[in-house]
Amino acid sequence: MSTLDSKVPDGPLDKQWAHHKEHLRLVNPANKRRIDIIVVGTGLAGASAAASLAEMGYNVKSFCYQDSARRAHSIAAQGGINAAKNYPNDGDSIYRLFYDTLKGGDYRSRESNTWRLAEVSANIIDQCVSQGVPFARDYGGLLDNRSFGGALVSRTFYARGQTGQQLLLGAYSALMRQVGKGKVKMYDRHEMLDLVLVDGKARGIIARNLVTGQIERHGAHAVLLCTGGYGNVFFLSTNAMGSNVTAAWKAHKRGAYMANPCYTQIHPTCIPVSGDHQSKLTLMSESLRNDGRIWVPKKKEDAVAIQQGKKKGSDIAEDDRDYYLERRYPSFGNLVPRDVASRAAKERCDAGFGVNKTGEAVYLDFGSAFERYGKMEANVHHIENPSKEKILELGKQVVSAKYGNLFDMYENIVGENPYEHPMKIYPAVHYTMGGLWVDYNLQSTIPGMYVLGEANFSDHGANRLGASALMQGLADGYFVIPYTIADQLAGEIRTGPIKTDTSEFDEAEKHVRDRIEQLLNTKGTEPVDHFHKRLGKAMWEYCGMTRTAAGLQKGIEEIRKIREDFWKNVRVPGKADEFNQELEKAGRVADFLELGELMCKDALHRNESCGGHFREEYQTEEGEALRDDNNFAYVGAWEWKGDPGTAELHKEALTFTVLQLSQRSYK
Amino acid sequence: MKLTLKIWRQAGPKAKGQMVDYPVDGISEDMSFLEMLDVLNDKLILEGQEPIAFDHDCREGICGACSLFIDGRPHGPGRHITTCQLHMRRFKDGDVIHVEPWRAKAFPVIKDLVVDRSAFDRIQQAGGFVSVNTNGNLVDANAIPVPKADADKAFDAATCIGCGACVAACPNSSAMLFVSAKVSQFALLPQGRAEAKERALNMVDQMDAEKFGNCSNIGACEIECPKDISLENIARLNREYLGAAVSKEEGPPVPFHKPKQA
Ligand SMILES: Cc1cc2nc3c(=O)[nH]c(=O)nc-3n(C[C@H](O)[C@H](O)[C@H](O)COP(=O)(O)OP(=O)(O)OC[C@H]3O[C@@H](n4cnc5c(N)ncnc54)[C@H](O)[C@@H]3O)c2cc1C
Ligand code: SF4
Ligand code: FES
Numbered sequence: 001m002s003t004l005d006s007k008v009p010d011g012p013l014d015k016q017w018a019h020h021k022e023h024l025r026l027v028n029p030a031n032k033r034r035i036d037i038i039v040v041g042t043g044l045a046g047a048s049a050a051a052s053l054a055e056m057g058y059n060v061k062s063f064c065y066q067d068s069a070r071r072a073h074s075i076a077a078q079g080g081i082n083a084a085k086n087y088p089n090d091g092d093s094i095y096r097l098f099y100d101t102l103k104g105g106d107y108r109s110r111e112s113n114t115w116r117l118a119e120v121s122a123n124i125i126d127q128c129v130s131q132g133v134p135f136a137r138d139y140g141g142l143l144d145n146r147s148f149g150g151a152l153v154s155r156t157f158y159a160r161g162q163t164g165q166q167l168l169l170g171a172y173s174a175l176m177r178q179v180g181k182g183k184v185k186m187y188d189r190h191e192m193l194d195l196v197l198v199d200g201k202a203r204g205i206i207a208r209n210l211v212t213g214q215i216e217r218h219g220a221h222a223v224l225l226c227t228g229g230y231g232n233v234f235f236l237s238t239n240a241m242g243s244n245v246t247a248a249w250k251a252h253k254r255g256a257y258m259a260n261p262c263y264t265q266i267h268p269t270c271i272p273v274s275g276d277h278q279s280k281l282t283l284m285s286e287s288l289r290n291d292g293r294i295w296v297p298k299k300k301e302d303a304v305a306i307q308q309g310k311k312k313g314s315d316i317a318e319d320d321r322d323y324y325l326e327r328r329y330p331s332f333g334n335l336v337p338r339d340v341a342s343r344a345a346k347e348r349c350d351a352g353f354g355v356n357k358t359g360e361a362v363y364l365d366f367g368s369a370f371e372r373y374g375k376m377e378a379n380v381h382h383i384e385n386p387s388k389e390k391i392l393e394l395g396k397q398v399v400s401a402k403y404g405n406l407f408d409m410y411e412n413i414v415g416e417n418p419y420e421h422p423m424k425i426y427p428a429v430h431y432t433m434g435g436l437w438v439d440y441n442l443q444s445t446i447p448g449m450y451v452l453g454e455a456n457f458s459d460h461g462a463n464r465l466g467a468s469a470l471m472q473g474l475a476d477g478y479f480v481i482p483y484t485i486a487d488q489l490a491g492e493i494r495t496g497p498i499k500t501d502t503s504e505f506d507e508a509e510k511h512v513r514d515r516i517e518q519l520l521n522t523k524g525t526e527p528v529d530h531f532h533k534r535l536g537k538a539m540w541e542y543c544g545m546t547r548t549a550a551g552l553q554k555g556i557e558e559i560r561k562i563r564e565d566f567w568k569n570v571r572v573p574g575k576a577d578e579f580n581q582e583l584e585k586a587g588r589v590a591d592f593l594e595l596g597e598l599m600c601k602d603a604l605h606r607n608e609s610c611g612g613h614f615r616e617e618y619q620t621e622e623g624e625a626l627r628d629d630n631n632f633a634y635v636g637a638w639e640w641k642g643d644p645g646t647a648e649l650h651k652e653a654l655t656f657t658v659l660q661l662s663q664r665s666y667k
Numbered sequence: 668m669k670l671t672l673k674i675w676r677q678a679g680p681k682a683k684g685q686m687v688d689y690p691v692d693g694i695s696e697d698m699s700f701l702e703m704l705d706v707l708n709d710k711l712i713l714e715g716q717e718p719i720a721f722d723h724d725c726r727e728g729i730c731g732a733c734s735l736f737i738d739g740r741p742h743g744p745g746r747h748i749t750t751c752q753l754h755m756r757r758f759k760d761g762d763v764i765h766v767e768p769w770r771a772k773a774f775p776v777i778k779d780l781v782v783d784r785s786a787f788d789r790i791q792q793a794g795g796f797v798s799v800n801t802n803g804n805l806v807d808a809n810a811i812p813v814p815k816a817d818a819d820k821a822f823d824a825a826t827c828i829g830c831g832a833c834v835a836a837c838p839n840s841s842a843m844l845f846v847s848a849k850v851s852q853f854a855l856l857p858q859g860r861a862e863a864k865e866r867a868l869n870m871v872d873q874m875d876a877e878k879f880g881n882c883s884n885i886g887a888c889e890i891e892c893p894k895d896i897s898l899e900n901i902a903r904l905n906r907e908y909l910g911a912a913v914s915k916e917e918g919p920p921v922p923f924h925k926p927k928q929a
Contacts, residue, residue: 052801067722068788070829071730087809120803129808132797132859134822134852141812159822165729166825173796180792188785211777240724274697279705280726409728412748415697415756478801527712529705573712578679579778581720582712 004257004637004652007439008112013658014094017116020440021483025490032057035489036498038205038220040192040247042069044164044470045453046226047171048477054183055174056482058489061218062175063187063207065242065584070172073228073240074473077164078285078406080148080156081470083121088145092153094118099659100151101468104337105433105461106611106627107661108260110635110654112440113459120479121471125157127478133170135159149286149466150335150666156467161285161405167470171477190216191584192247193515194508195223195254195449202251202449203498204505206512210584213577215512217505219498222448222485225251226477229432229454231264233592233599234544235536237429238270238283244588245595248436248455256444257637257650259437259457261595262603265464265612266545267430268341271413272361281428282413284364284406286466289334291369291399292423294345296353296362298322303353313355313363313422324348328622332666339463339612339625340666342427346545347623349426356424365422370395427545431469433460433612434602437637437652441484442476445637450485452476457635462611516576519586524569528585531566535559535589535596543600546614552604556597556645563593597644605649608632620663629661668694668760672707674719675767677776684776686765696756700743701726701733703755720779726751728893731828734835735780736767741832741891749830749893769831771840773877784831786877787845793873794866795849797859811857821855824848826894833888833896839880844888846870847904848896854907864911871908 009020027035035058039050042064050062064072086092097118102109125143129135135157136144148156159166178184187207194206196217204219230245231237252258269284297303298320305311324344326333336344345362348354355361374395378386386394396419400407410418435458436444436451444451453473460468542555566589574580609618609625610632618626633654638647669692677684691707698706701723708718724732733750737743743753758764766780774782799805813821825848833844850867853859859866882901889898 048801055800066724066730066732067784068731068829070788070791071724071732073725073730075730075828076725076727085808123803123805125808126805127801130797130799130802130805130858132821132853132856134818134825134856136822137813137815137818139815141814141818142809159825162729162826165828166822169825173791174799174801176788176791177796177798179788186788188788240730241726242724275695277695277698277702277706279699279702282727409752412752412754413699415754479803482801525713527709529709571712573715573717579720579781582718 004437004445004635004650005439006110006652007441008110009440013112013115016112017119024483024487027486027490027493029057031493033059035059035492036061036220037222037224037485038063038218039224039226040205041072041226041228041453041455042172042175043072043074043226043228043453044168044171044473045455045477046072046224047168047175048474049224049226049452049481050184051171051174051178052478052482053485054178060178060184061187061220062184063190063192065189065191065210067189069175069186069188070169072168073243074168074470075165076240077470078161078283079287080146080158080163080467081124081167082148082155082465082467083125083157083471084118084155085122085125087143088154090153092155096153097121097155101459101465102461102659103664104465105463106625106664107461107629107633107656108263108610108635108654109459109461111656111658116480117459117472117475120475123479124471124474128167128170128474131170131174133159133166135166146287147290150332150337151465164470167474171474192227193250193512193587195251195446196504196508197254197446198498198502198504201447204500206505206508208512211579213575213580215509217500217509219500221489221492221495221498222450224450224452224481225436225455226452227455229435230592230595231429231432233535233596234429234539235532236273236278236281238267238281241280244591246588246591248451249591249595251436251444251446251449253640254446255640256446256449256451257437257639258434258598259635259637260434260462260602261599261638262543262606263433263462263612264429265338265431265433266342266427268338268345268427269364269425270428270430271410272356272424272426273358282409283428283430284410284423284425286338288364288403288406289341291402292334292364292366293323293368294325294334294341294362294364295321295323296348296355300352303355306355307357307359309357313365322348322353329666336666337463337465339614342545343614345427361424361426363422364425366399366418367422369399373398431464433458433462433464437635441487442481443484443488448488450481452481462613515587516583519570519572519583519590520576522567522570522572524571526569527571528582528589531562531570532589532592534562535593538562539596539599543596543603546616547603548616549604552600555600556604559593559597559600566590566593594644598638598647601644601647602636602638606632606636625664627663633661668696668755668758670694670758670761671763673763673765674780676719676779678778680775680777694755696754698755699726699751700735700737700753700755701751720781722781723751728752729828731830734769734782734830734832736769736835738765741769741835742893746890747893747895749828769835771834771879773840773842773879774831774834784829786879787829787831787842789877790842790846790870790873791849794862794869797853798862813856817855821852824851824855824896824900827896828894830893832891832893834879836887836891837880838885838887839883841882841888842874842877842879843882843901843904844892844896844898846874847900850904850907851900854903863907864914867904867907868911871904
């Protein structure tokens, strides 16, 4: 097994990035004009990278599959973005943010990257504010912070419940400014369908114009993939309908290693599945856990009565409620990390205590918050001996001011008023920590191809902390890639424009066309969604919140069957050279059907539990994740060998110089 | 639920379109409107017919992709929601529902219910930004306090999702609400203030070049906007624009490049 060179600089952690930047090669301004860069994706990572590189003088081509760059799925992020600014003076620092991220990731991330992320985090806020991002402010006019996802300090910047939207629109405006200047050429409604390598280097892509169906060749001196996460392999997730692995997967098949694909984040607070028609799941911001208490009935008969619709949550007496997170984790309570909260919910529901008709839901109850805030308000307004009703009324007003939009969203989807009945929530697939392997410079195992944002295997190890993905996307795009990419491009100033009339482009284009033909010509009996749903069920069952060796083996067999069936029986209507949404979907699902198997394979080989990867065989007596640092403190990066089943494992050993590895404890 | 859908079908930008009837059955009230269309589409595919094309992505009311004109209203019945947030419990058994694309000269139909809204991007390119490069040495984010009231108003304006419902709602197909939201967001913040007037001029010029209609203060845009963007923003845009037009006559030309015509 080969080892991977992470290119981590020498020296103490806090000096590495500064030192590294000073020693990277540079490209002089006149030469930047001779260099073309393709950026696939316009989310936080892609838009910030494309805008920054264009400002520096490179020629950028930017791609996204949506009709506008502004609609990338970063737009949907709700809660906030972390930065070690220490504005509230509560003791935050680069070190603390680093520490929380590394520990939260269960010691499965690369120390130097995590440090750098924390180090550049403060710059991100400065940058966004100067772009006109309207973050929340306090009455003094300064930026407001909140504590998020159980962090012990308030380091999360936010824009009501729409932080992702505001950050993305900031990056999008920077991108549009460069499009207007002619430094970026925008290709929206375009989907990357293959990566083109020339002499082992990434030199371009094959893309399909989604309006006309035309297959296009685009050459460049470097290619950046900023294509987001692959949570949709589970069919149901909080991702957008079009979120996909296709660009990353094609690159994987061309030689980019896929790292830790099994690390999936399952978010504890989502609206439960309501039926077979369900097309996606909606996240309820994690900030709700700051005030909501999670519970299920203590008595089985109560749970059964609720499942049968004979009782409601409000019928259950206080003493008969099991606030299981508070019970199991007295010190963190409802604010334990996502992976821990999700598994605890599943444990209760599997034991038969779920609170909706499917038995897969738990309560998120604001009753105590109504009361607490109501009493505070009564005091503030000097209302003496307020009645119970008055307290409730005042409390609901406070909660509504804080979370009103989320409560409305819930009511709209579920059709039940969450001010009157406790919310029902259940975990759902949300984020993928795994992704294409990159070195410290964000370069993949294919020279000239870089991976940014959720698409890379990232700085989050086996579990990502809330409000850290937005931070990573913008760190990668604004503050890392503009420096690190120059080192390689310095060698390209005499290369000249990349020609696309070469045999390498011919081959890649043919490959793309053949696959499209194959999809259209199968003319089977089932629509694409049918297979996607089956894949999703298998993934959720065998490679979801908890996993076992036997289950994963079964999962692999099952996925292979579905894949075979797909290529025999899928029906894709329409033609190749037209606007054809079913064809788009079919291509994406075909790739998910391969990725799913690799995820199971990765989960099967990792004989330990860490972060979002929980193997039932490896747990402590109290049911907590049990890591095996002696044998698994490494990044597992898979090389494509013609089939997901035969992928070959490469390891990057993880070393920790600053922190002692310890068992995470949130008790 | 059993429903009859009357849906606009148009094979391509130049093809002639028409309304086509589709009966659907077994619709549950928990479904979203788009999930109901998913069900219909899977049925059409199995029957060997072309599924109905429509834009969508996030399905949670934030990306601005979905854009259906339902029973004469952009995003259908209900206020402050997008099409993807519309649920079938708003309809009743036996209803006949009309579904059309956004109608506006500046939003040509691509296929069925999908329209081309790239004019919005070009308006943004004309001035919807603060001219600041990526820079690791900027002033600290807290160096300039912003009164909370201004920050909140800027935020309210910034929540526009660029869906185009305002244009679809307007008898003149004006894009004033969209443009004014962006102009207001930046004009209200000290970081965007410096370029506020040029921004207003350039964005409005581009809007005109894209063949959006004039604003005649009807206010349908505000009523149909899923994000509750206020008409106040149009008033603010008008102030910025008039101020800019005056100072343009007095001073040197505005130092902005302009994107080309659509
Ligand atoms: C509902 C929700 C809430 C969240 N809340 C938070 C939060 O509060 N805080 C936080 O830190 N993180 C949050 N996250 C996570 C975070 O939003 C994402 O991880 C992050 O935004 C990803 O950014 P990105 O730039 O990597 O990818 P994305 O924003 O997903 O962008 C992907 C881009 O790639 C393009 N693309 C993909 N495939 C192709 C292809 N084949 N060809 C061409 N283009 C392609 C797409 O068009 C798009 O432009 C949340 C995520 C979700 C789903
Ligand atoms: S102003 Fe409202 S209706 Fe118009 S594009 Fe923005 S969100 Fe949509
Ligand atoms: S699909 Fe994103 S707003 Fe409707």
